Amino acid sequence: MTTTPWWRGAVVYQVYPRSLMDANNDGIGDIPGIISKLDYIASLGVDAIWVSPFFKSPMKDFGYDISDYRDIDPIFGTLADFDELIAKAHARGIKIIIDQVLSHTSDQHAWFAESRESRDNPKADWYVWADPKPDGTPPNNWLAIFGGSAWEWEPRRCQYYLHNFLKSQPDLNYHCDAVRAQILEEVEFWLKRGVDGLRLDAIIFCYHDKLLRDNPAKPIEERRGRGFREDNPYAFQRHVFDCDRPENLQFLESLRTLMDRYPGTVTLGEIASEDSLKTMAEYTAGNSRLHMAYSFELLVDQLSGSYIRETVETLEKNLLEGWPCWSIGNHDVVRVMSRWGGKKQSPQLAKTLNAMLLSLRGSVCAYQGEELGLTEAEIQQHELQDPYGITFWPRFKGRDGCRTPMPWDHTHERAGFSQTNTWLPVSADHKSKAVSLQEDDSASILNAYRTFMHWRKQQPALRLGDIEFVADAQDYLVFIRRHGNDALLCAFSFSDVEQVVSLGTNYQLDEITGHGFGSVTGNLGTISVPAYGTVIARVM
Known part of the structure; x- marks a missing residue:
């Protein structure tokens, strides 16, 4: 096992x-x-x-x-x-x-401080360096997430370095062993x-x-x-x-x-x-x-x-x-x-x-x-x-x-x-x-x-079970979690009014009480979920 x-x-x-x-x-x-x-x-x-x-x-x-x-x-x-x-x-x-x-690292990391000094130092290839285009512009059109070009000029090497985020966050070169x-x-x-x-x-x-x-x-x-x-x-x-x-x-x-x-x-x-x-x-x-x-x-x-x-x-x-x-x-x-x-x-x-x-x-x-x-x-x-x-x-x-x-x-x-x-x-x-x-x-x-x-810690169906969706709309979601012989029907309303939900088929449901969410019981093909409410029931 x-x-x-x-x-x-x-x-x-x-x-x-x-x-x-x-x-x-x-x-x-x-x-x-x-x-x-x-x-x-x-x-x-x-x-x-x-x-x-x-x-x-x-x-x-x-x-x-x-x-x-x-x-x-x-x-x-x-x-x-x-x-x-x-x-x-x-x-x-x-x-x-x-x-x-x-x-990436900070531009204040010792690795980058060494790498930016020259093209032939021991860490010269530890970051992503590239020559400019003939007109001096960056090597390509890549952009940084925080705005602007993903390339920053470094005069000590006369090259650009890559930064996908801030210019103070140079990208490491993973092509380097x-x-x-x-x-x-x-x-x-x-x-x-x-x-x-x-x-x-x-x-x-x-x-x-x-x-x-x-x-x-x-x-x-x-x-x-x-x-x-x-x-x-x-x-x-x-x-x-x-x-x-x-x-x-x-x-x-x-x-x-x-x-x-x-x-x-x-x-x-x-x-x-x-x-x-x-x-x-x-x-x-x-x-x-x-x-x-x-x-x-x-x-x-x-x-x-x-x-x-x-x-x-x-x-x-x-x-x-x-x-x-x-x-x-x-x-x-x-x-x-x-x-x-x-x-x-x-x-x-x-x-x-x-x-x-x-x-x-x-x-x-x-x-x-x-x-x-x-x-x-x-x-x-x-x-x-x-x-x-x-x-x-x-x-x-x-x-x-x-x-x-x-x-x-x-x-x-x-x-x-x-x-x-x-x-x-x-x-x-x-x-x-x-x-x-x-x-x-x-x-x-x-x-x-x-x-x-x-x-939840006592419910293997919620922690480890499969999931099967039963119903959905803009304002609600219903699915079943199954683990072995245990199954839980879980329904959630995202609306400020009660939701009446058709389950598509009848389920024999047994109520679960005492845990702060609504419950239903019986052989049901439709359930009501309170406004902004949660309903969880055991599927028998």
């Missing part, structure tokens, strides 16, 4: 360390702050914590620009603090997954320290087309999606030569070989390609690449039961060997209650969205604050920190609104996050959803989350 890996059906709680808890009162969250909140995180019933980057960095992109892969930035603490985090999380039965940003070998050593440093997994940021960007061919133009009607905006020129191209190259799969197989030497560890890849669902299937195929992958497919602006069904069914059709991981929010997108909640932003809808996410087939990444129903914080222009928002203001306000400090205590000026001015302002609206208020309210979003999570 084989043992099911811990990460299958797991719920991973994403911590944005700058904003979870400030332990030393400098206005920025830190690793000791995470340690101080481990009991709270454990009370949610999650299986693992994904910690966004805490490595040494100039913080031009808030840690996703690493200047030393093996050290902790002083604003977050020390290696000793991190070792304590692992030990204390493990003592509570919680795994630790860390972000690994492998496609020494780079690939070194990156695997950087990863193993953390595996030796006891981390349980890696969340792989921008993993499709490791390789570029050696011939530096121009990307083709994208038709106007296809320029939305993948998390990119139509007012960003990046959306004007099909990104077929600057990322998601076939060689990526070979590197992932090398990475998997390394991971297999550390039993129980897991890789979770972030996928945002031209066809993310297809790429997820490729990147998790054969039990020799990524363990799991997630995409931006459910991070869209509009909520639709039909869209969720289409997305999940498409992935299920293609993902023959891999394992999906779903999320409806993270540190890069507007908070889900503002995207999907409309102006009313009902607490009941927050409960239903969490229950829906936690009921899909696969594992789950839940972003800090979703268990409280937090909305997007309003950030003024002079308060902006995110370079993405600074560039595209006012049409796009950046990602700061989903990154503000967690509200712990409604009675404190800064919601119990810090005793000094915070790196981003504490949202006044968030104080009304603070943990201190929700802890003692049996009907709160937080306690509904805890109740559902602890019940």
